[in-house]
Every structure is written in structure tokens, then in C-alpha cells.
Amino acid sequence: MLQILYFAQDLADPAVRRRILMLKAGGARVTLAGFRRGANALAAIEGIDPIELGTTRDGRFAQRVSAITKACLSLPAKLRAVGRPDLIIARNLDMLAVANKAVSMFGGDVPIVYECLDIHRLLLRKDVAGRAMRASEAYLGRNARLLITSSPAFVEHYFRPLSGLETPVMLLENKVLELGDRDCLQVSAAPTARPDGPWRIGWFGALRCRKSLELLSTFSRRMEGRFEIVLRGRPAYSEFDDFDGFIRNEPHMTFHGAYRSPEDLGAIYDEIDFTWAIDFFEEGQNSKWLLPNRLYEGCRHGRVPIAMRGTETARFLAVRGLGFLLDEPEPDNLVSLLGAVDANSHADACGRVAACNTDTWVFRHTDCENLVRRLSAIASTAPEPATPLSQARQNEGGLS
Template sequence: MTLNVLYLAHDLADAAIRRRVLTLKAGGASVTVAGFERGANVLSDERDVPTIVLGRTADARFAQRIGAVVAARMVLKRKLSGITRPDVIIARNLETLALAGHAASLFDRNVPVVYECLDIHRLLLDEGIKGRLMRQAQRFFGNRASLLITSSPAFVENFFKPRSGLDLPVLLLENKVLALKPELMPASVAPRPPRQGAPWRIGWFGAIRCRKSLDSLIDFAARMDGRVQIVLRGRPAYSEFDDFDAKVSAAPHVEFHGAYRNPEDLAAIYGDVHFTWAIDFFEEGLNSSWLLPNRLYEGGLHGAVPIALSGTETGRFVEKRDIGVTLDNAMPETLEALFEGMTEARYADLASRISIIERNQWITGQAECQALVSRLAALHPNLSSPADMPVVSTVQS
């Protein structure tokens, strides 16, 4: 029996939404998506995935997003009329969790709800009245959920267990590369030093939202005067920068090449760089210290050496596997010292360590997709099946 999933998406422009939908489909599920627009819909080419627009939201406009969720709730019955009755509802982020219980009641109050949270918003961590209200809202709407999906063990240990007030089993799904087409995956990776006289290239790919990283990299690239180039690709959070496009355009030895498709373009874009920028100060000391970003897995699969920050979950990941460079800070002078001493031999040593890591560290394959769908099916009282995907812990307040 096919598992019918209703996926409530916080942002139809987020590439991670497409990856999760493709993962569910590869696992044998049928997926309908209902969500909010902020940019181009990443599911527009997925013709067998019905997509319903619930409204439009904007980055860094919290009040507007609350209004959009309230408005969506008022029309949810009409918007969801005629879709296949879901066996499970997955709500990505708090704003769609607020809709999930009502959506379930439109079909069957026994429909299980899964809360998927891959970033901890700064307001959930605020010690003031706003933070308390946010956590109360999460507890209220989370009472309807049967499972929490998150992407880093540090999220569980630092927020969900001690502070969220939720009492849910947890499924850890790291931000690995979805590997369903062998022709898109590298057979092997090997060091690829720059040709004689060419610069080292550092790739910062994916969600570009860290002003501190951008400023440091621009300053660093200027100091290196052409010996290092910075390559940016992905989706900038324009609300976090004064004028991203003008700043990057004016910066010497810094390139921005726009969005890319994941996983279709990964081999080409990571094959074009030597290092992956895996440092993030967007919510410094909080979410940024706990996350394990997509680029860490994408770069690892394709042999790009990660540059990470000590004391963060990403830094611990890199240090544990001895596969990259960890720094105490990301100041331009620190980066300058690192690359003043970067030789072809040192780079070859760093890159060769990545090449011996088991590929399953970086990828989600067909078996993992099927295990996820099996785990979701086990939540439904009438679709019980073996839970092949282990629960890693339980969130308890």
C-alpha cells in the first residue's frame, strides 16, 4: 500500500524541500505539498507532485509570516479539498506545524503529524517574552505531533531536550546528498590542486545568510591579491545584507554564480573548488554552533576540503574524522595565515583523507529512503510496518 504524505512546506523556494520530497518519493510514498512562496518554486518541474500555494511569506518579517499562517488556516479546507487523503502529515518548521493539526482534522483526527525542524530560529532561543511565547506555541502545536525529525544531534542536546518542552521520539536525518542517480555521483575523489600559477578556490554554496562570513571572505580575498578566489553559489538571504549584489560585484577575486540544482549540479560546482566554506555566524553561539550544513556533506562527497570553526558541531564533525581544517576564528588574518602556508602537498594530504571516508557518510540512498517511509508508515494505526529507521532519542522537557 502506498503511503500518502501531505508535506506542509514553510518555503517552496527552499532546495531542502525538494530534496525531502524526492526522498519520500524514492521511498515509495506519494506526496502532495502545500506551502508558502518566497521565491521560485523548486518543485515546479516535479509534475507528479501536486503543489498547493497557501500564501506568500518573506524572510525576516516575523509578523507578516504570522499573518500569512492565520490567513492560510482560514482557507485550508478549500485549498486541500480534492487532494488524496493523507496517511501522515509532515510539517516543516513551526509556521506549518501551526497548520498541521487543523489539516489533520479535515481528513481524520487519527492522521499522525510529524514535526520537521532543521534549524532552530533565534526567536525560539530568546530569553524574553517573545521567546517564551514562541516556545509555548511550539509546545501547544507540538502536542499534536508523533515524531520529531531534525538534522543534528546538537539540536537535540542543546534545545529540544532541555528547552523545547516537547516530549517526542526523535529521528535524526542528516543533510546528506540524495544519491538516486548513480551517474550524478562521483565514482571516486582525488586531490585536484590548481594548475601552476592558478589560485586556490573556496566555495561557499547553499543558503548564503552570514554577513560576518561574507565580510571576512571579501577582506581575505583582497589581502591574498588573486592567490585565492571565493566562489559563491546558491540563494542569498538578501534581508541579512545591506546590498549583497553590489558588495560582491565590487569585491576583487569574489564570484557569485546564482542558484544551482541539488543534486544535479553538485559534481560540477564542487569540482570547480578546492575547499568548502563550512563556517556560519548567522546565529552565532546558537543555531550556527549546532547545525551540520548541507555543504559539509556535498563537499565531502565531491572531495572539497572543509574549513570549519572549532567548538561547533561542524568543527567536531571535521575533527573527529580528521578530514579538513578547523580554525579558532574566521578573521581575515587567520585565513591569510592558513593559505600563506597552503602547499600542494598539504592540500593533497587533506584531500586524500576525505577520499577514504565511506560514501554512506555523505549520501542518502534508496535503502535509506525506503526506511524513512517505513518509519512514517509505522506511525499510522492502520499502516503499521517495521520501523527500519532507528529512533535516536526521545525529547523530554
């Protein structure tokens, strides 16, 4: 059985929970270690008692550097009871530093997999600070045996031209984890028209985009109750002046807190008609390139996605003829896009989503096994020659 030591930047992140569940379902034994960035009981994983390395805070770069330094110094004590793993996975650049320290503790030959699902704005700066960050990433990732990322645009716009990494690439999209029988994987029925109530737009997941919040607020007020905005997930309070106060003052917007993924997805998506698949956080950079969890979750459950034209999400949807694409991030444009929606146009959009193969949205048990098989091959073989990142879009390895 493959023994994996997984370093996470946030033990309360639902996406970390999903990744651990995937690895366990694939047959690996996982030891989880990482930082706390807030409480979230719904991120607990049965059978996993994480090793806490410290506490970090959103938007506090200097504090994070200090916490990482302290964690590296305390690592021998923290991992005293942990046997030598077959493989170490480092989720983001912070954890790549900790993983390198752990490798030196275990004898210097434990392979590292670098998992990077967001490109921090500091890595994209063109000044001395940005060059220093990229040099640090290239240095810390020099011995990584695999790079896992979730969007081809990350490879095209960052890893290939800027990162300095020469590492084999696996594209691992943010699909919904479903471990049941494949024959049971049917797209949820399209929501029925709401003749006596408003259309509902769901914005679920990592809530960190002030611009989206303000745009949806103005839009819902302009529509005078024809549309309601339903928010669920974990707000990044550092990105808002007063998130809770803002929501309290909104007549057509509600926030329902965190949820468990994948267990709660069916219930929460059944309550909405559209998925807000737009994110202006780090606008023009990370937000333009990512393929968010909510894209896959909403489409898996037959809900119609709304995306921003010119982004990787919009490209993904346009190729498949899905969703509604917003031309400009302005209330007038959103009113023009959705104001004329009726039962027929909505049913047609839902039908196009439902017609897609469920494999587009779902990560199954066999996919988990294939992932662990790929990782096992890395752990059991000598380093393979790096696939040039210039070829990554043509031959992205692994699971997508």
C-alpha cells in the same frame, strides 16, 4: 502506498525539493503544499504540482503570522481536492500550526511528523516572547508522533533542555541524495593543484551570513589573488545591505546563482578546492549547532571543508580528522590557516576526505525506502510512548 501531505515553509527551497524526492524514491505518494518566499524554477519537482498557501518574506515575523492565519482559514478550500493522507509532515514551526488545522479537517486522527532543521532565534530568547514561542511549539507539537532533525546538537542544546516536546526523535542528516547503484558511489577525484591559477573556496547553498561575506572579502583581498571565492545558491537579501553591489566590487569574488541539488553538485564542486562550511547567522545558537548541507556536499565530492572551531561542524570533522578548523573569525586567523597551503598539504587533506566511507555523505535509494518504512509504521500504529529527549543522543532513531 503511503500517502503523505507535506507542508513546506518555502516551496522554492532546494532542501524541500530534496526531501520530496527522497519520499517519492522511498515509495510514498506526496502532496506538497506551502508558502512562496521567492522564485526558484530549479526547485521544481517533476510530477508534483504544489498547492500554494500564500507568500511569506524573510525576516518579517509579523507578516508570516498573518500569512499563516490566512492559510489556516483558507485551508478547507485549498485542500478540497486532496484525499485524507496517511501522514502529515510539517517542516518547521509555521507549518506545524497549519498541519494541526489540517488534521482537524481530516477527522482529528492523522499523525503528524514535525521536521525542524533550524532553531529560530525567537525560540531561544529568555524573555516573555521566547517563553511564549516555546510554549506555542510545545502546544502545537503535543500530538506529534515523530521529531525529525538534522544535528545531534539541536537535541542536546534545544529540544532536550528547552523545547517542552516529548517526542521520539529521528536524526536525518543533510546528506547528498544519490539514487544510483551503490557500486557507483565513489568519491570524486581530488582536484589537481593549480600552478597557474588561484585556490578556490566555494560557499554554496543558503547565503545568509553577512559576517562570512565580509570575512571572505577581506581574506581574498589580503591574499592578492592567491585565493578566489566562488558563491552559488540563494542569497537571503534581507540579511545584506546590497549583496549584488558588494559582489560587483570584489576583485576576487564571484556569484553564479542557484543550482539544482543533487543534479549539479558534481559540476559545481569540481570547480573549487575548499568548501566554506562556516555560518555565523544567529551566531552562537543555530549556526553553532547545525551540520549544513554544504558540509556533506563538499566532502562527497572530495573537497576540503573549512569549519569554525567550537561548532558541531568542527566536532564532526575533528572526530574524523578532516578539514581545516578556524580558531577565530578574523582575517589574520584565516590567513594563518590557509596562507601556507600548497599542493602537497592540499592533496593530503583531500586524501583524508576521500578515505571516508561514502555512507558518511550520501543518502541512497535504500535509505529512502527505510525512511518511508519508518513513516509507514507511524501511520499504521497507535501512538508510541515518547522517547525522552534526554536519551536522544544515545539512541537517536532512524537514519544518519
